[in-house]
Every structure is written in structure tokens, then in C-alpha cells.
Amino acid sequence: MRTLTRPPTLPDEAYALLLDWLPTNDDPERPVVTLATVDEDGAPDARSVLLSELDRKGVYVHTDASSRKVAQLAANPAVAVVARWPERQRQLVVRGVAEPAPASETDRAYARRSLYLRRLAWLNTTSVAAMPADERRAAWATFVATHQVLKPPPTWVGFLVRPTSLTFWTGDDASVSHRREHRFDGTDWTITELPG
Numbered sequence: 001m002r003t004l005t006r007p008p009t010l011p012d013e014a015y016a017l018l019l020d021w022l023p024t025n026d027d028p029e030r031p032v033v034t035l036a037t038v039d040e041d042g043a044p045d046a047r048s049v050l051l052s053e054l055d056r057k058g059v060y061v062h063t064d065a066s067s068r069k070v071a072q073l074a075a076n077p078a079v080a081v082v083a084r085w086p087e088r089q090r091q092l093v094v095r096g097v098a099e100p101a102p103a104s105e106t107d108r109a110y111a112r113r114s115l116y117l118r119r120l121a122w123l124n125t126t127s128v129a130a131m132p133a134d135e136r137r138a139a140w141a142t143f144v145a146t147h148q149v150l151k152p153p154p155t156w157v158g159f160l161v162r163p164t165s166l167t168f169w170t171g172d173d174a175s176v177s178h179r180r181e182h183r184f185d186g187t188d189w190t191i192t193e194l195p196g
């Protein structure tokens with residue numbers, strides 16, 4: 001595994017901005033973000049995921065242990081997360097290092113997911129994916145009929161993305177777009193103002 005500097009907790013201003021820009025952890029409307037990883041050949045990979053939670057250490061995402069991204073993160077924990085709010089003219093780019101989230105956090109995140117997503121976490125398997133559409137629907141209906149209270153499946157895993165940089169982009173119709181970047185240089189956090 002590549003070793004990357006594990007950054008400390010977020011600086012006050014960046015954390016305050018994250019709290020301002022992202023929904024509170026108990027808000028059921030989770031932001032959809034792009035999670036970029038590096039594959040085994042060093043090529044970029046990316047997909048949409050829900051941003052589950054935020055704390056002073058960073059942001060959390062959740063997925064299935066058998067997914068490609070999990071194998072990629074085990075080999076190389078370098079990640080980027082991009083969130084966008086077109087109606088607010090805002091973009092957030094987080095680059096950082098992913099590490100497994102503690103069980104208490106992954107359980108909490110699972111409990112906060114919608115009923116549909118809690119069920120999906122159980123049925124999002126390669127065997128179900130290989131079925132024809134009508135069989136997939138039948139498997140879903142059977143699962144719904146036979147499972148009322150759901151715990152996380154053993155394949156439910158979470159990652160804490162510890163930021164090494166956070167770039168807050170703002171657009172302005174009456175002016176230039178602008179970025180304020182917080183970067184951890186291995187010792188301290190610095191702030192740089194950048195063109196959009």
C-alpha cells in the first residue's frame with residue numbers, strides 16, 4: 001500500500017465552511033458527490049456516491065466491500081471528492097486519504113439511509129445483478145416480504161476521507177469565479193486564493 005501523510009483534523013475555517021455548505025448529518029437528503037480513486041494500473045476511476053457524514057476529521061462515504069472502489073482504496077488510499085451546488089454557484093473539491101471508518105459510524109450511517117437504500121445494501125450483489133430484470137424484481141419482492149427490520153449487511157463498509165486539501169469554489173455572475181484553497185503541507189494548513 002502507498003503511504004500518504006495522514007493529515008490532522010481540519011482547520012477551523014475549513015470546517016466551518018464545510019458545516020455551512022453541507023447538510024447536517026441527520027438531514028435525510030444526502031449530497032451526491034463524485035468519488036475519484038486510482039485503479040491498479042494508476043489510472044483514475046470515479047463514480048457517484050452519497051456523502052454520509054462529516055466531522056472534524058473529514059467526510060464519510062459508504063459502499064459494498066466487494067466493490068471495485070474498495071479494492072482500489074486498499075491498494076492506494078488517495079481519493080478526491082467533488083460536490084457541486086449549481087443553484088448556489090458552489091463547488092467543493094476535497095483531496096485526501098481514505099481510511100476505514102469505525103463500526104459505530106458505519107452502523108449509524110446505515111441506520112440513516114432510506115429503507116430503499118438499506119434494502120439495496122443487502123441485494124446489490126453480483127448474483128442478483130446477473131439475473132434477468134424480472135428475476136431481479138422477484139428477488140427484491142421476496143426480500144421485502146421476508147425482511148422487516150434491517151441491520152447492515154456484513155459487506156457494508158465506510159471510509160473516512162481525511163482531507164489534505166479543500167478547495168471552495170464560488171461563482172459570481174457580477175464578478176470572477178474564485179477559489180479559496182486550504183492545503184495541508186505535511187506540517188501546517190495554508191490558505192491560497194486562486195482564480196476560478
Ligand SMILES: Cc1cc2nc3c(=O)[nH]c(=O)nc-3n(C[C@H](O)[C@H](O)[C@H](O)COP(=O)(O)O)c2cc1C
Pocket residue numbers: 032045046047048049050051062063064067068069070
Ligand atoms: C446518485 C447516485 C448515488 C449513489 N450512491 C452510492 C453510494 O452511496 N455508495 C455506493 O457504493 N454506490 C453508490 N452509487 C453507485 C455508484 O455510483 C457505483 O455504481 C457503485 O458504487 C460501484 O462503483 P465501483 O465499481 O466503482 O466501486 C450511487 C449512484 C448514483 C447514481
